[in-house]
Amino acid sequence: xxxxxxxxxxxxxxxxxxxxxxxxxxxxxxxxxxxxxxxxxxxxxxxxxxxxxxxxxxxxxxxxxxxxxxxxxxxxxxxxxxxxxxxxxxxxxxxxxxxxxxxxxxxxxxxxxxxxxxxxxxxxxxxxxxxxxxxxxxxxxxxxxxxxxxxxxxxxxxxxxxxxxxxxxxxxxxxxxxxxxxxxxxxxxxxxxxxxxxxxxxxxxxxxxxxxxxxxxxxxxxxxxxxxxxxxxxxxxxxxxxxxxxxxxxxxxxxxxxxxxxxxxxxxxxxxxxxxxxxxxxxxxxxxxxxxxxxxxxxxxxxxxxxxxxxxxxxxxxxxxxxxxxxxxxxxxxxxxxxx
Amino acid sequence: xxxxxxxxxxxxxxxxxxxxxxxxxxxxxxxxxxxxxxxxxxxxxxxxxxxxxxxxxxxxxxxxxxxxxxxxxxxxxxxxxxxxxxxxxxxxxxxxxxxxxxxxxxxxxxxxxxxxxxxxxxxxxxxxxxxxxxxxxxxxxxxxxxxxxxxxxxxxxxxxxxxxxxxxxxxxxxxxxxxxxxxxxxxxxxxxxxxxxxxxxxxxxxxxxxxxxxxxxxxxxxxxxxxxxxxxxxxxxxxxxxxxxxxxxxxxxxxxxxxxxxxxxxxxxxxxxxxxxxxxxxxxxxxxxxxxxxxxxxxxxxxxxxxxxxxxxxxxxxxxxxxxxxxxxxxxxxxxxxxx
DNA sequence: GTTAGCACTCGCGCCATGTGAGTGCTAACT
DNA sequence: AGTTAGCACTCACATGGCGCGAGTGCTAAC
Numbered sequence: 001x002x003x004x005x006x007x008x009x010x011x012x013x014x015x016x017x018x019x020x021x022x023x024x025x026x027x028x029x030x031x032x033x034x035x036x037x038x039x040x041x042x043x044x045x046x047x048x049x050x051x052x053x054x055x056x057x058x059x060x061x062x063x064x065x066x067x068x069x070x071x072x073x074x075x076x077x078x079x080x081x082x083x084x085x086x087x088x089x090x091x092x093x094x095x096x097x098x099x100x101x102x103x104x105x106x107x108x109x110x111x112x113x114x115x116x117x118x119x120x121x122x123x124x125x126x127x128x129x130x131x132x133x134x135x136x137x138x139x140x141x142x143x144x145x146x147x148x149x150x151x152x153x154x155x156x157x158x159x160x161x162x163x164x165x166x167x168x169x170x171x172x173x174x175x176x177x178x179x180x181x182x183x184x185x186x187x188x189x190x191x192x193x194x195x196x197x198x199x200x201x202x203x204x205x206x207x208x209x210x211x212x213x214x215x216x217x218x219x220x221x222x223x224x225x226x227x228x229x230x231x232x233x234x235x236x237x238x239x240x241x242x243x244x245x246x247x248x249x250x251x252x253x254x255x256x257x258x259x260x261x262x263x264x265x266x267x268x269x270x271x272x273x274x275x276x277x278x279x280x281x282x283x284x285x286x287x288x289x290x291x292x293x294x295x296x297x298x299x300x301x302x303x304x305x306x307x308x309x310x311x312x313x314x315x316x317x318x319x320x321x322x323x324x325x326x327x328x329x330x331x332x333x334x335x336x337x338x339x340x
Numbered sequence: 341x342x343x344x345x346x347x348x349x350x351x352x353x354x355x356x357x358x359x360x361x362x363x364x365x366x367x368x369x370x371x372x373x374x375x376x377x378x379x380x381x382x383x384x385x386x387x388x389x390x391x392x393x394x395x396x397x398x399x400x401x402x403x404x405x406x407x408x409x410x411x412x413x414x415x416x417x418x419x420x421x422x423x424x425x426x427x428x429x430x431x432x433x434x435x436x437x438x439x440x441x442x443x444x445x446x447x448x449x450x451x452x453x454x455x456x457x458x459x460x461x462x463x464x465x466x467x468x469x470x471x472x473x474x475x476x477x478x479x480x481x482x483x484x485x486x487x488x489x490x491x492x493x494x495x496x497x498x499x500x501x502x503x504x505x506x507x508x509x510x511x512x513x514x515x516x517x518x519x520x521x522x523x524x525x526x527x528x529x530x531x532x533x534x535x536x537x538x539x540x541x542x543x544x545x546x547x548x549x550x551x552x553x554x555x556x557x558x559x560x561x562x563x564x565x566x567x568x569x570x571x572x573x574x575x576x577x578x579x580x581x582x583x584x585x586x587x588x589x590x591x592x593x594x595x596x597x598x599x600x601x602x603x604x605x606x607x608x609x610x611x612x613x614x615x616x617x618x619x620x621x622x623x624x625x626x627x628x629x630x631x632x633x634x635x636x637x638x639x640x641x642x643x644x645x646x647x648x649x650x651x652x653x654x655x656x657x658x659x660x661x662x663x664x665x666x667x668x669x670x671x672x673x674x675x676x677x678x679x680x
Numbered sequence: 681g682t683t684a685g686c687a688c689t690c691g692c693g694c695c696a697t698g699t700g701a702g703t704g705c706t707a708a709c710t
Numbered sequence: 711a712g713t714t715a716g717c718a719c720t721c722a723c724a725t726g727g728c729g730c731g732a733g734t735g736c737t738a739a740c
Contacts, residue, residue, distance in 0.1 A: 139477045235593035253575035
């Protein structure tokens with residue numbers, strides 16, 4: 001792999017990302033000033049194919065970059081596109097005066113991403129199991145149910161309805177809330193089960209309420225592998241010629257609708273700031289010619305959430321990474337404000 | 341329009357709904373035992389076309405029902421398909437042991453609908469402006485923000501984060517909550533602004549908190565035109581041959597993604613239990629060959645939400661109406677339990 | 681009023697053909 | 711030895727002709 005081969009490969013990838021048309025030797029020698037004839041390029045391309053960086057849809061077509069090529073491209077060749085200042089501006093704009101509700105933040109983040117990149121985008125909240133609890137509060141809803149609001153140290157809120165057997169008035173619920181909060185503050189969701197058991201033993205009455213809460217927290221914890229995830233712009237995938245086949249589009253879209261697969265894909269996220277999964281690397285056959293690019297944003301307590309983009313392997317990696325980076329920063333700082 | 345024409349029209353519609361293939365005279369005379377030759381059917385079909393009930397894609401193809409035909413079909417000919425007892429069972433199953441959070445209920449409802457019908461489905465919550473407040477409660481989140489939980493008489497919850505200038509502890513917030521709740525209980529969201537103004541005048545301090553709340557409630561009220569809406573199974577539309585064109589699919593899907601259009605469509609809902617909008621009747625050009633079937637479910641206080649299905653005009657109206665009916669009942673009773 | 685018969689239409693699938701982009705190879709040039 | 715011009719070759723794709731058959735409308739007879 002001499003220097004020239006790499007320059008040619010880069011040119012091919014750049015061109016293909018732009019046009020989605022298999023690129024031929026003439027195109028390279030003309031559009032990119034290499035000072036080489038098409039014949040020479042042809043020889044080099046032949047070598048590159050042998051090395052596994054290029055594929056040929058059929059004999060008389062141009063070459064198409066392989067997953068291996070994109071991998072090289074992302075790892076080595078990428079001049080991270082400095083994104084336009086307008087974009088940063090626009091990101092900041094979108095998050096101004098915004099509610100601190102996790103759900104909204106996530107939705108909005110995905111939305112903004114999808115607007116900026118015009119790829120299908122996603123965002124998840126941080127894993128809740130790791131977070132420590134700051135406050136528990138019960139709010140009466142009806143005679144037999146109450147809303148349990150869980151506030152964590154990162155200012156993130158989860159709430160769920162629990163059923164209570166007896167009729168409890170507001171003040172009683174508040175008293176219980178205070179008591180529980182005192183016992184539970186500073187513990188992670190993971191530990192809290194244990195604490196509640198102790199409490200349950202101490203307090204003879206109110207068993208039912210505490211049991212309900214305990215069960216709910218268990219749910220939240222276990223289901224927190226399945227963090228909330230928001231998608232935006234799924235239909236964006238249809239803008240790309242590689243998905244002009246309806247059947248392909250359908251499987252892609254229903255894959256998103258089930259959410260499970262994507263979630264488990266995100267589970268394996270490395271501690272690295274950016275993760276790029278190219279086609280087969282996703283391990284999901286339906287995503288064979290998609291790339292999934294994700295970035296993490298983090299909160300002070302070390303937990304982190306994910307934002308990301310799904311598009312054709314022929315993705316504008318430079319631009320996407322730039323945007324994800326800016327977005328991640330913005331989100332981190334936004335959420336840390338909440339923590340104060 | 342004699343009786344025989346109607347029978348023929350019905351046969352044509354039934355067949356086309358099933359197959360999506362333009363139906364010819366022979367098909368009718370053979371598959372549906374009319375005891376008439378194809379020639380006779382042909383004459384009748386010619387008449388039906390003149391009357392505007394049938395269209396002909398091209399001369400040598402069969403006939404296709406027009407919007408007018410579907411309208412007649414829905415209004416007059418529909419023997420409401422008694423749905424399988426299994427379906428009712430399955431609906432009931434899905435709503436067992438379920439959280440009373442409006443958001444979840446709506447999502448779930450849409451999901452179930454989409455599973456049962458295999459059409460794209462939607463659900464919205466009731467308009468909040470009409471609901472009366474049962475309880476307001478502030479939960480501390482961080483030094484400068486709190487969660488305002490609004491519980492209405494139908495047990496429906498809205499919550500939002502508000503920012504407070506000063507640092508307020510839990511007890512103070514609770515005291516404020518109690519005070520506000522007392523003043524505000526029984527008023528609708530619409531009226532509550534007025535009440536808060538009075539309160540604000542009486543209480544010299546705490547202005548900021550009350551102002552924040554007031555502003556938030558204004559938001560909730562005005563944005564309650566834009567009720568929460570949940571879609572499920574958007575990609576289902578791709579199962580139908582009429583959407584095998586990618587461009588068409590794309591516009592359809594992005595129409596759903598913006599949500600606005602569909603929401604405003606639902607706004608015009610009649611007080612009737614069911615609404616069927618066929619193709620052009622939707623007034624949305626993108627939905628020209630879709631039908632939107634909606635049903636309302638209602639709460640005791642008279643407010644009602646919507647569930648519905650979007651599919652090709654060639655929709656199984658009977659089945660869909662049956663399912664929507666059952667679902668509506670189920671939802672109504674579920675939510676009334678919450679009210680108690 | 682119904683139906684058999686028939687000529688006619690026209691979308692669709694099939695095949696044959698031509699075109700052109702792109703290749704690989706060879707031989708000559710630097 | 712590397713580069714390049716030249717050329718034969720491949721093959722997807724677009725084009726156009728052709729036949730098939732589903733379906734129609736009309737007419738004449740039942």
